[in-house]
Amino acid sequence: MTTALQQQVFALDARYNAHRAPQSPNFRTLYIRRRSQLLRDTKRSADDWKQYLKLRSSLLQQRYGNVKADSSSSISTSSNISKSVINEHTIFSPTTGSVVPTKEAEASRAMAGGTTMAENYAFVGVEHIFDQHTKAVTMVKFANNDRTRLCCSSLDGNLSICDLGSDSPVVSAILKGHTKAVSGFDWSINNDLIVSAALDGSIRLWKVADYKCLSTIRENNDVQVLCCLFQPSNNNLVLAGNSKGELRIANVSTGRFLKNVCRIGGNILSVTSDTSGKFFWAGNDRGEIISIFCEMNGALYKMKKFTLSSHCSVTSLSYRAWISREARDPLLLVNATDNSMYLLSVTDCEGSLQLKRKFQNRHQKHIVRSTFCPIMSFRQGACVVTGSEDGSVYFVDIEKAGNRSVVNTLQGHSSSVLSISFNYDESFLATSDLQGLVIIWKRGNVSN
Template sequence: MMTTALQQQVFALDARYNAHRAPESPNFRTLYIRRRSQLLRETDRNSDQWKQYIKLRAMLLQQRYGNSKTDSGSNTNLSRTMSRTSILTDLQVPQFSRTNTVIPTKEAFASKAIVGGNTIAENYAFSGVHHIFDQHSKATTMIKFANNDRSRLCCSSLDGNLSICDVTSDPPAVLAVLKGHTEAVPGFDWSINNDLIASVSLDATIKLWKVSDFACLRTLKEPNSAQMLCCIFQPSNNNLILIGNSKGDIRIVNVSTGLFLKNICKIGGSILTITTDNNGKILWAGNNRGEIVSLFCELNGALCKLKKITFDPNCIITNLSYRAWISREARDPLLLVNATNNSMCLFSVTDSEGGLYLKRKFQNRHSRHMVRSTFCPIMSFREGACVVTGSEDGSVYFVDVEKIGTKAVVNTLQGHSSSVLSISFNYDESLLATSDLEGLVIIWKRSTNNIEETE
């Protein structure tokens, strides 16, 4: 096992017990775990010495603090919207269900030239911890960098608050905590020009926040008092916000008027995730019945259902992410799907009505929580097609979906002590943010050195 992986195991062990350290001083805990990360990177040991150190460190921490808490003791308010769960199983290495080639291919020489001959594993060698945030007292449900931005990161939480961080300042800092929702905040979205943030809550409200001064511009109550579970700005008309609620409806808010449009599209179940294509014409919604529905959205907000697939009636769709391959070599649009049947899937978008065809399916430990994944924003244009996913085993997996079996996982990050829920890259992929069930947000920096090959 490579040294970097063993160092991450030590860091994960320290992170697991960090909540026990100075419970009245969160700033000290953050400083402590950051310093531990720095010391681990600077320490030169061989693999056998690292293994011995892990055993000794684990024994000492257990003697001092006892057994650390696990996910099973965590209480998530979102459980009210998730009626179906399954028993956790051991994580298995992703196994693809098909062997056809995913675009872009190895023959995409123009894209390959951009990376200067680096291997895909070298391109995704994120390992060092840049910073750790712990401003939220409960699970951090979603994290998202501002559009085309290196530094500003927004986080939402089950504690009912949102926070905006500057991850590149010296030191990285929490710029503001946005308070106003009275219940959990499962999701939010940045407007295209990053001047507004829309957040939805289980308190049946949507709030619009001004990023310039962090003030709440407007609060809107859902007309039927349904819990609001997800939202997204319409890409081609940022005056409209698409919302999914607990009664299975897709609704639209007009930002200028502060009113809900009369047009409602009924999907069924609880709408937990929404995504659109690049121009906002085709919308996909996932619910707690294992269904994915495509819709047509006009610029004026008119909605029309197109197609529906039932992926698995016994699972919950927790995340949808769209990506159009717009390079010369690759033109195949894809939909990335996380579901609570211990899987992450890649679907091809087959037609102008948002039809889907299963291209890849692989296993990931995911059966209870709102785990998300994302496409890599830049490097996916190059050789290989990589996605990054969270997992309920506390790890972050970088997966090259062109590869089969164990070679598909090109990097694994270990540092969270509970389920990894959300993931976000900044626009140039220099930093990766990940969040977990205990409210911890880790900012990972891209390694400048070539990573070692695993055995």
């Protein structure tokens, strides 16, 4: 209870932070980080925290006025979304299916030293706050098998690379070149390249060693590139989904799109692949997820279609071959603007999907993402993490029923949480929001 109230105070401070010393972003970063440290070090009862929260809210409103939580713009979906309100006490509620067998999991739990899921994912400490972007941060992602390097993309048209390796985390570089909002990006398998997609109709290839743009590949006029992904088995190829409903492949070496086009329909907002790079899944703003077979030469073939709802957009797709010792079937984790997060199983060699479980989540308007926890769980249960338009980050044990499925909640953001990313050993979690804030959370039982 006390920790939740501390996070609410921090979220309040973060909401007003843009109004403090507007010409001095470095001061704002230092201020909000120091506030986080002071709040963690202060010992108060729950009643005292409630009173403090009320008093501080009143003082900040008197000084800066009433600041709305979602005051920034974002890449919005185009579907007609129901405006129904979800009860705040039932943010996540599994409605169907069962995922992880539990009878055989006791040995796994013993191997993990008896640590509970909630204890393992106790991300309560704020390690650092980045605010180098002036608009919403659309995506955050740690480099592959890397503990400290993080890339961020933003509606301000820029990308940034951050380094958490030193005592004082720093922004290593700002990658400028896109003329409109950056919708997403991907690291190459060995982290030497980054590919980015933007609403200016281009994808750009960046060299991480010197932060230079190696090439720019452009779509036709009035076409927005909404997502991109390296081909896992051949990083010379990049898949890109656009606003014409086309999934295309670009050749990094030639700097051109291949002639082969896979027509999906709608706006393609998300794409993911299996580990081999043979199968991809693309999600659009019609609630459809299409499986695509990819040949070695880059030829794409549409296979199977799975429809969540005709009135929602599929904003995030993540693939995992298995998520615990007891759950070995391949799965897709899906965010959709029907106030839901889905877990789908891959059922055959054509990439067909079947609903395993559905969770409710505040999600109607923005591009919200989720992720599997990277370490294969040795515990009873399996965990995923998602952002939410209520400003919270939810850790969800997909095996638990009802409200018990949420094993931890982080409340440091004061606007919609758009993207999240673990580093490879789960020691840091990065989360981004609609106001351009990136928070680095440190796991409670991990030292530097």
